[in-house]
Amino acid sequence: MKYKTNTxxxxxxxxxxxxxxxxxxxxxxxxxxGGATNAVSGNAMLRGxxxxxxIGRLQGGARHNVGFWYAAQNxxxxxxxxxxxxxxxxxxxxxxxxxxxxxxxxxxxxxxYPRRSFEATIRFNATVVEPVLPYKRVGDVGTxxxxxxxxxxxxxxxxxxxxxxxxxxxKTSLEIISFVWKDAPKMKxxxxxxEVRILNVCREGDSIRLVRTVAATMLTxxxxxxxxxxxxxxxxxxxxxxxxxLIDMQGKTVTTLLSxxxxxxxxSNRLELMYIPNGSYFLRMRTPNEVFTTQITIxx
Numbered sequence: 001m002k003y004k005t006n007t008x009x010x011x012x013x014x015x016x017x018x019x020x021x022x023x024x025x026x027x028x029x030x031x032x033x034g035g036a037t038n039a040v041s042g043n044a045m046l047r048g049x050x051x052x053x054x055i056g057r058l059q060g061g062a063r064h065n066v067g068f069w070y071a072a073q074n075x076x077x078x079x080x081x082x083x084x085x086x087x088x089x090x091x092x093x094x095x096x097x098x099x100x101x102x103x104x105x106x107x108x109x110x111x112x113y114p115r116r117s118f119e120a121t122i123r124f125n126a127t128v129v130e131p132v133l134p135y136k137r138v139g140d141v142g143t144x145x146x147x148x149x150x151x152x153x154x155x156x157x158x159x160x161x162x163x164x165x166x167x168x169x170x171k172t173s174l175e176i177i178s179f180v181w182k183d184a185p186k187m188k189x190x191x192x193x194x195e196v197r198i199l200n201v202c203r204e205g206d207s208i209r210l211v212r213t214v215a216a217t218m219l220t221x222x223x224x225x226x227x228x229x230x231x232x233x234x235x236x237x238x239x240x241x242x243x244x245x246l247i248d249m250q251g252k253t254v255t256t257l258l259s260x261x262x263x264x265x266x267x268s269n270r271l272e273l274m275y276i277p278n279g280s281y282f283l284r285m286r287t288p289n290e291v292f293t294t295q296i297t298i299x300x
Contacts, residue, residue, distance in 0.1 A: 027256040045142060078108035080187060083157070085122070085174045085194025092200055093241075093288060095132065097211040098174065099156045100146065108187065109151070118157060119147040125173040127167030129196050130253040130291040131160060140168065143177070161251065163291045164198050171197040219244075219285045219292040225299040232257060232283060233268045240288035246271065246295065247282050254281065273298055 082104040090096035100120060108116055126135075126142030135144035148158045176191040218235040236242060244258040256272050278298050285292045 020064050023157050044109050080107040081108055081189045081235040083176065083179050084187055084192040085176060089197045089199055092164050092166050092198060092203050093286060095161045095163050097242040098194065098196065100158045100160065102150060102154045106156060113160055113183060115149050116153050117147065117149045118186060119145065119180055119182060121145045121177060123177050125167060125169060125172035127165065128169055128172040128198065129162040129164055133161055134249060162196060164196065171195055179256050203295055219283065219294050221283050221294055221296050227300045229270050229273055230270055230296060231268060234285060236262055236264045236287060238288060242287050244283060244285045247284055249280055
C-alpha cells in the first residue's frame, strides 16, 4: 500500500511539473517572423505576419493583435486599402525597380467599378537615388508622382525605376506622402514607407566614406528650345564608363550621344535633331557614381 501511495505522489508531481512548463511556455526567438504563416512551439502559436517582431505567450489560439500588419488589418475591417513600398538594395549606377504594392484591400472593387485608378506621390533623398522618369527636386529632396489602374487583385500597382548614386548617405527612405484612389477619393488607405540601401559604399570601421575627391560633374545643353541641333557641354570629374542619352517623357531612350569609357575633363558634343519629333525631352548623363539630367524642348 505504501509503495502504491509513493508511486501515485510521484506521478502527480510529474504532472504538476509538466503543467507548469506548458503554462509558462513562450515562443523562442527561432520562430519569430513566421513569413505570413503561423509559427508554433509546443502549444504556443504566433499568428505570423510579414516581419512581425513581437514575442510572447498565446493560449487557445488567441491573436495578440500587436504590430503594424495587425493594426492595418483591424483598421481596414470596414473597407479600405493597404499600400506598401518595400526595402530595396542596389549598387551605384545600376538601375533598380521599386514596386508599389497593394498589400490588402476590402470593398475597393465593385460591379460598378471593376477597375480603380490611383495617384501616388513619393518623397526621397535625391542625392542617393535618381528616378528614370521626370521628377521634382528642391535641394536634396526629390518627389515623384505616379499613376495607374488596378483590377480585382492585390499585387504590384506600379514599378518605379531608380538609379542609385553616391550621395550624402548610404540609404534613403521612400515616403508615400500622398495616395488617393481617383474614382474613390474617400476610400481609406493606410501606407507603409520603404527604403533604398546602397550596397557598394566605402566603409572604414563603422564610418561610411562618401566624400568625393574629384572635381564636380556638370551637364548643360543649348540652345533650348532647339530646332535642328543641340550642343551638349559636360564636365567629367573622373575616368570611367559614361553615357549620355536623350530620353522621352516616358523614360524611353530616343538616341544615344555617348556610350563608353571616358577620361576626366571638359567636353562638347553636337546632337542632331533632324529626325526627332517636337516635344519635351531629358538629356541623361551617367557616370560611374552619379546621374545627371537636364530638360530640353525640341521646337522646329
